[in-house]
Amino acid sequence: MAPASSLSAWSDLDAHHESVGKTIVLKDAFKSDPKRFDKFTRKITLPADISSESKGTDIIFDFSKNLITEETLEKLVKLAEEAGVEKKRDAMFAGEKINFTEGRAVYHAALRNVSNQPMKVDGVDVMNTKGGVNEVLEHMRVFSEQVRSGEWKGYTGKKLTTIINVGIGGSDLGPVMVTEALKHYGAKYMTLHFVSNIDGTHIAEALANSDPETTLFLIASKTFTTAETTTNANTAKSWFLEKTGGKGDIAKHFVALSTNESEVTKFGIDAANMFGFESWVGGRYSVWSAIGLSVALYVGFDNFHKFLAGAHAMDQHFQKAPLKENIPAIGGLLSVWYSNFYGAQTHLVAPFDQYLHRFPAYLQQLSMESNGKTITSDGSPAKYTTGPILFGEPCTNAQHSFFQLVHQGTKLIPSDFILAAKSHNPVSDNLHQKMLASNYLAQAEALMVGKTAEEVRAEGNVPEELVPHKVFMGNRPTTSILVGGAIGPAELGALIVYYEHLTFTEGAVWDINSFDQWGVELGKVLAKKILKEIDEEGAGSGHDSSTGGLLGAFKAYGGF
Numbered sequence: 221m222a223p224a225s226s227l228s229a230w231s232d233l234d235a236h237h238e239s240v241g242k243t244i245v246l247k248d249a250f251k252s253d254p255k256r257f258d259k260f261t262r263k264i265t266l267p268a269d270i271s272s273e274s275k276g277t278d279i280i281f282d283f284s285k286n287l288i289t290e291e292t293l294e295k296l297v298k299l300a301e302e303a304g305v306e307k308k309r310d311a312m313f314a315g316e317k318i319n320f321t322e323g324r325a326v327y328h329a330a331l332r333n334v335s336n337q338p339m340k341v342d343g344v345d346v347m348n349t350k351g352g353v354n355e356v357l358e359h360m361r362v363f364s365e366q367v368r369s370g371e372w373k374g375y376t377g378k379k380l381t382t383i384i385n386v387g388i389g390g391s392d393l394g395p396v397m398v399t400e401a402l403k404h405y406g407a408k409y410m411t412l413h414f415v416s417n418i419d420g421t422h423i424a425e426a427l428a429n430s431d432p433e434t435t436l437f438l439i440a441s442k443t444f445t446t447a448e449t450t451t452n453a454n455t456a457k458s459w460f461l462e463k464t465g466g467k468g469d470i471a472k473h474f475v476a477l478s479t480n481e482s483e484v485t486k487f488g489i490d491a492a493n494m495f496g497f498e499s500w501v502g503g504r505y506s507v508w509s510a511i512g513l514s515v516a517l518y519v520g521f522d523n524f525h526k527f528l529a530g531a532h533a534m535d536q537h538f539q540k541a542p543l544k545e546n547i548p549a550i551g552g553l554l555s556v557w558y559s560n561f562y563g564a565q566t567h568l569v570a571p572f573d574q575y576l577h578r579f580p581a582y583l584q585q586l587s588m589e590s591n592g593k594t595i596t597s598d599g600s601p602a603k604y605t606t607g608p609i610l611f612g613e614p615c616t617n618a619q620h621s622f623f624q625l626v627h628q629g630t631k632l633i634p635s636d637f638i639l640a641a642k643s644h645n646p647v648s649d650n651l652h653q654k655m656l657a658s659n660y661l662a663q664a665e666a667l668m669v670g671k672t673a674e675e676v677r678a679e680g681n682v683p684e685e686l687v688p689h690k691v692f693m694g695n696r697p698t699t700s701i702l703v704g705g706a707i708g709p710a711e712l713g714a715l716i717v718y719y720e721h722l723t724f725t726e727g728a729v730w731d732i733n734s735f736d737q738w739g740v741e742l743g744k745v746l747a748k749k750i751l752k753e754i755d756e757e758g759a760g761s762g763h764d765s766s767t768g769g770l771l772g773a774f775k776a777y778g779g780f
């Protein structure tokens with residue numbers, strides 16, 4: 221594929237940015253076009269049988285407060301066409317090896333293919349083959365139901381009520397985020413811990429109040445070689461054996477979620493207690509796989525299945541909708557528009573939803589590990605900027621911390637706001653929900669309309685020297701996502717997949733491989749070398765003076 225900047229649609233967008241993009245004033249665009257909201261809003265409706273709403277849940281994506289005209293959208297669609305976004309999408313869904321640096325298919329969509337259409341990699345239907353998607357799902361269903369009912373017992377015959385998931389990166393962030401987001405649906409008697417950090421504090425705090433008789437460990441690692449996870453898992457195993465005086469039965473208290481059977485059995489977990497998946501599932505896309513077992517245990521398999529089904533609905537939309545109507549494609553194209561033509565460096569995602577408090581952290585990995593790349597498909601460096609820095613926090617909290625910069629800073633920060641129309645906790649007669657919604661609406665409006673010097677003066681009693689400080693430039697773009705009900709498993713699944721395919725669209729336009737992550741390797745290798753040096757005499761070798769100096773100081777202060 222040609223570099224994006226050599227496409228004619230790219231030059232066309234460059235010119236369009238000069239003539240229209242730089243001059244568009246959103247509040248005027250709304251005044252002159254009463255239909256702007258309708259024109260730029262897209263909707264997906266999730267089927268009734270999986271939704272939190274009995275008639276099915278609408279999810280509205282309002283793109284109208286973005287710096288675009290109808291012509292911009294057409295030109296962005298043209299760019300997607302020239303960049304082969306649809307072709308690449310179809311190749312992904314056809315199981316082709318689009319992860320070209322690792323020679324792998326990118327097939328996490330198969331994990332949520334609840335309509336069970338045949339999906340093949342190398343001619344094999346991954347849904348129904350032995351050890352395939354359906355078989356693992358059935359294993360997850362049986363196991364999660366046994367644990368939840370108490371049929372699966374610990375070594376002293378007690379029900380397992382504490383779940384400790386040991387994993388990092390994609391083997392942690394998805395399960396943490398989703399179990400938090402679906403807490404309303406979670407088993408109230410269960411205590412969940414997610415141990416990821418190599419910092420011993422993480423595992424120590426999780427074990428501190430856990431009872432080995434009632435604790436289930438899920439060792440979650442695609443490769444089963446990740447240093448943090450194997451170290452934490454070994455510490456957990458030693459704790460378990462020590463606390464149970466060697467009588468504890470590993471088979472009843474440890475299961476593995478992995479692709480690597482030989483490492484799993486080497487660790488001491490029976491292959492029968494392993495929930496597998498395939499190398500065509502990238503770590504950051506693995507919550508839909510066996511890595512999601514903690515979710516199934518916590519919210520029950522039926523809800524886990526709805527989560528997959530909501531995701532599948534968004535997959536089908538992405539696969540079938542024409543680009544101009546295609547919600548994730550539009551999201552991705554807007555990101556390209558801001559990154560490459562306005563020089564925006566960031567993407568803010570602010571859920572107006574406390575249950576979604578780990579959603580931005582999850583999206584950070586999804587977006588930045590996928591598109592934090594420089595090299596294009598022909599091996600040459602991109603001549604344009606790629607993955608934005610994604611960040612966020614739930615609102616209204618974020619408003620009281622970093623929103624100052626979003627409103628009045630020098631940077632353009634395209635922002636997404638997410639709200640569910642219905643709260644799971646309509647306390648104080650829905651007062652909280654109404655206040656939450658009023659902030660969701662007010663922030664997007666304020667970012668767009670801003671406040672002129674004249675408006676500041678008209679408020680009266682403002683000393684002239686303060687006027688510029690109180691001016692809001694406005695014209696700051698937002699995408700507002702409104703879930704037309706509560707956020708249940710299906711709604712959450714669809715929201716995640718919106719961001720997955722948005723990220724896909726960006727990467728497809730930028731002509732990079734969104735599916736490898738070589739950038740995490742170098743630090744791992746150096747850490748191994750330094751770990752050895754900590755136990756050796758001296759301050760290591762071959763380091764720069766800063767690294768060597770710090771290593772020496774650490775050893776001296778820490779008594780190593």
Ligand SMILES: O=P(O)(O)OC[C@H]1O[C@@H](O)[C@@H](O)[C@@H](O)[C@@H]1O
Pocket residue numbers: 388389390391440441442443444445446449502503504589737740
């Ligand atoms: O699931 P495992 O194999 O332990 O990997 C955990 C994480 O490791 C990181 O270095 C990245 O590669 C992530 O994509 C991955 O999710």
